[in-house]
Amino acid sequence: METLEKILVNHPFVQGLAPEHVQLIVGCAKNVVFEPGKYLFRENEQANSFYIIRTGKVAIEVYSPEVGSIIIQTLGEGDILGWSWLIPPYQWRFDARAVELTRVIELDGTCLRNKCENDPALGYEFMKRLANVFEQRLDAMRIQLLDLYGKK
Amino acid sequence: MDVMVPNTFKVQKFIKETHDTFTIELKSLETKNGFTFEPGQFNMIYIFGIGEIPISISGDPNKSGILVHTTRAVGTVTKEMAKLKKDDIVGIRGPFGRPWPIKEAIGSDVLLVAGGIGLAPLRPVIYHLLSNREYYGRIILLYGARTPQDILYRKELEKLRSRLDIDIIVTVDRAVKNWTGNVGVVTTLIPRAPFDPINTIAMICGPEIMMRYTIVELLKRGLSKENIYVSMERNMKCGVGFCGHCQYGTEFICKDGPVFSFKEIEHLFGKREI
Amino acid sequence: MKIIDIQEIDNLISLLREMNYLVVGPTIQNGAIIYSQITTSKDLPIGYTDDQSPGRYRLIKDKKESYFNYVVGPQSWKKFLYPAIQKLYTAYFKNNKLEIEREENPTTKYAFIGVRSCEINAIEIQDRIFFGGEYQNSRYKGLRKNCFIVAVNCSKANSNCFCTSMNTGPEVKSGFDLVLTEVINNSHHFFLIDSGSEKGEEVLSKLNTREPDKESLELGNKVIEETKKQITKQLETEDLKDILLRSLESPVYDEVSKRCLACGNCTMVCPTCFCMTVEDYTDFFKTKAERIQKWDSCFTLEYSYIHGGSVRVTTGSRYRQWLTHKLASWHEQFGTSGCVGCGRCITWCPVGIDITEEATKVRRIAEFQTTSMEEI
Structure with missing residues (x-):
């Protein structure tokens, strides 16, 4: 069986991280599986988890009384999910639902x-990696906002 | 023969694709030789009393008996086209323009990135690649649509997806809960798409902004500028370089394009009001 | 080289008419030199000349009874070879059937009298556009192959002429059937005449000519030399193409947009501008539509319209399109400059924008790497 550490170092988010830093975060990690339809978290719940997606697909959703759940984005293999654990008041802003069996x-x-x-060195490294993700998500969101294929 | 005078074609079939897109299948009334074209070329379609517009050809290049066009009802002419029915007659001039680099791509992985109606000009490439499958490496189609209801050629894509020799990844910009596919812009699919960056030819078709950001992601993955191709759009009145309208820098999109490598137009791409 | 007396111009016109040419030449209409059908030398602007400067054109009485002592007017020969409005075809729609009837090619044989060197160059540039490539404009080609060109060496230049910079004049060197040089002074008024083609030679042989003496030939040369001296405007063409193409974001275009009215006059008077648009003219019952091709201008908003809006919204971008097309892109597209230095666009610009000045500003900014308009 693969160790948590081995799985972690092969994930794009963790790749290249110094071994001692990997060791540090392995101490906070556990393996979790979500069945399709199960929620990883829901809006307003307390946020105390950072998810590194191994396989599967997760939909980030927001619920609207008129149309039900609107999917804002889907994430999958190689992505990370959730940063509300880092930012006070540590509450989830959206729902996250497993669309497929998700590890x-x-x-x-x-x-x-x-x-x-x-360990500020780990902290800085972690933040740089997160900033990269923020940038990609923000870029994608901005393009999404343009509604490129919509009526002009 | 006068290149400015259309030939007449009869509508064999009208297919409603999505709420604002449709496909017409046409047959020549003037020749039995059929209509041959290369993937990426376009025709000028004339609708009586309304006008003429350029529309890319969306059919199978190996089937010359039938001419296929898919378009979206957005302008004066296309809105009139949306009313066409079997046996109606339209005028056709073409095919015009430089095709997608299907010859240059032999031996390489081929990555197709389509946005919205931009899938229509790439469909002939898919047909070509699949009927000459042994000449190409991996074939990947990344397709972004607005919503699941806006996915073009949906049944066909679903069928293609069951083939084991093509990867098709579809994403939509917005969806509600019953959609189990991807949500997010098409550019987000590029970082993990399964192709070999040093041996891939990419062909991109969609709104100019979508193509710009797609190129950014492809360059990040290590594709070279010469191996990235886009299909450009500008106003066109003739299709043969006589009217001047489609000029893009020193190029005439109608005859020097519409397909260009990014290398060729990098100095113009994204510049304002060119 | 021969000499003909001035009266012989009437013979020339008659001869050409007998050969079934529709003879067109300079006439005076609406206070300007207009190319129009002529039947006798009396139709020519005898005794008139013009005064031109940026945004200004005046026809004035000449001091002499000259035949061709004016510089080019607002129109060029493209109005005959490439008419502003042409029918391409008629479409009939009856019983759900569409029938398309191509408009026959025009068969007019034109004889142009008074064609200047810059204008011959302009016609040859349009030749490249309309039948130099893969696609052919058979309407243009037919008219062009049939036409007979009687050229005239310019006996005068105005302040907007810059053909010497573009290597297109003032001396007529090729592309003509006959060429005239008008010699006029206190004691003489005659034409030197030479042929440049077999057709020209045939016509020349039927005219009453005499051999020129040395003095006459010298007088003829002097006409051209004097005209050259009058040309003061210059356009530095060295590296101009590359400079313009790499200066697409030059501040000059913003600056010129403060004056440019985007009226399109420059494109209408330009002898090489070829852009066109097409329109359907339908009858009331929608059973018949005429497909009409018309001159268009890159200065209109519609010109660059794609669904959603126009690409070139600002006037500066449209001026840039015109200028860079003419002086830069044209080289890539047709292997020649699109400008022959005739100066029409300068004269007929309502606000007197001068293509040579604007191109020079772009060059200066590019060469001196300055972005300040004040410094140039």
């Missing part, structure tokens, strides 16, 4: 925060 590594938010505080 993730779940890292405990409090544990990660503490390790980053105690």
